[in-house]
Amino acid sequence: MTEPAATPIREYGGIEDVFDALRSEGHRVTTPCRLVLEALFRAAGPISAQQIVEDTPVVGFEPSSAYRNLERLEQLGVIRHVHLGHGPSLYMLVGSGEKEFLLCERCGRVKSVDPSALDPLREQIERDFDYRARFGHFPIVGLCATCAKHE
Amino acid sequence: MTEPAATPIREYGGIEDVFDALRSEGHRVTTPCRLVLEALFRAAGPISAQQIVEDTPVVGFEPSSAYRNLERLEQLGVIRHVHLGHGPSLYMLVGSGEKEFLLCERCGRVKSVDPSALDPLREQIERDFDYRARFGHFPIVGLCATCAKHE
DNA sequence: ATACTTGCAAATGATTTGCCAGTGT
DNA sequence: ACACTGGCAAATCATTTGCAAGTAT
Numbered sequence: 001m002t003e004p005a006a007t008p009i010r011e012y013g014g015i016e017d018v019f020d021a022l023r024s025e026g027h028r029v030t031t032p033c034r035l036v037l038e039a040l041f042r043a044a045g046p047i048s049a050q051q052i053v054e055d056t057p058v059v060g061f062e063p064s065s066a067y068r069n070l071e072r073l074e075q076l077g078v079i080r081h082v083h084l085g086h087g088p089s090l091y092m093l094v095g096s097g098e099k100e101f102l103l104c105e106r107c108g109r110v111k112s113v114d115p116s117a118l119d120p121l122r123e124q125i126e127r128d129f130d131y132r133a134r135f136g137h138f139p140i141v142g143l144c145a146t147c148a149k150h151e
Numbered sequence: 152m153t154e155p156a157a158t159p160i161r162e163y164g165g166i167e168d169v170f171d172a173l174r175s176e177g178h179r180v181t182t183p184c185r186l187v188l189e190a191l192f193r194a195a196g197p198i199s200a201q202q203i204v205e206d207t208p209v210v211g212f213e214p215s216s217a218y219r220n221l222e223r224l225e226q227l228g229v230i231r232h233v234h235l236g237h238g239p240s241l242y243m244l245v246g247s248g249e250k251e252f253l254l255c256e257r258c259g260r261v262k263s264v265d266p267s268a269l270d271p272l273r274e275q276i277e278r279d280f281d282y283r284a285r286f287g288h289f290p291i292v293g294l295c296a297t298c299a300k301h302e
Numbered sequence: 303a304t305a306c307t308t309g310c311a312a313a314t315g316a317t318t319t320g321c322c323a324g325t326g327t
Numbered sequence: 328a329c330a331c332t333g334g335c336a337a338a339t340c341a342t343t344t345g346c347a348a349g350t351a352t
Binding site: 085086102103104105111113117120121124125128129130131132133134135137138139140141142143144145148 | 234236253254255256262264268271272275276279280281282283284285286288289290291292293294295296299
């Protein structure tokens, strides 16, 4: 692994701040760490570890390194992941608008909503079942309007 | 695979009816098919393919056969499965009280509830998001009362 | 300098598939 | 009889781990 980063990501803003924050907390900002974060900054939405590696044309950038960095960054609260049905975990940056998800298990479409939009639901679940529901890690799964009609 | 079935399951009632139903629809009731169904009839709750094989001391009963039969039986509507967080799919008989689930992602505890208990929730989700939520295949995930306190 | 990280290969866990032999109807 | 199934081995997919070599601080 000797190539420079694929693209300077400066224009997305913020990534250097993440590097600084990591360093100031005593963590090392290594090449794979940077590549993972750059891919996540580049991404339009939640992406898999495999996508992160594929979207990064740097020889020697290994899935295992991506996973190790994803785990570390998640523990540090920089990123998080969601399980959308079957399929791999999808990772995203924390902070850029916390979201919770509704997944259509027929067409796979994902609706991202503001947690506050689900608060009434959460309250009802809390009241009825004494559970604090969270839909940011595992989404609400069902059928979207379109697919519900086709059933 | 030449051994007789591990245990006669007659006392659980109903399994012979399932065999008859399968045969009358032109499906073959083979040894692995019986073993899978027997394990599911025996089980207290949803169990994994691995548990099914482990709970069945019949040499030559292979995971692949268990999976093939689980898939078939599911397509026939005899069984279904749920994804409880990480970990393998858990299979159960259909009909013996349809349930939907709430999973505590901290302690792993699962609460099974009658679908009707979630209908108000479903209505709210339908109203607010135009989604028909179903929690029988993917549960509601969050924190149970106990774990919510410890957070 | 040195502890933390990596690259790479091999292991893991859940599940699937290929293929030919076996069996339920 | 014969198509549907099974056993078994190997493949797949997502992810993890072991370990010696590399590197960020």
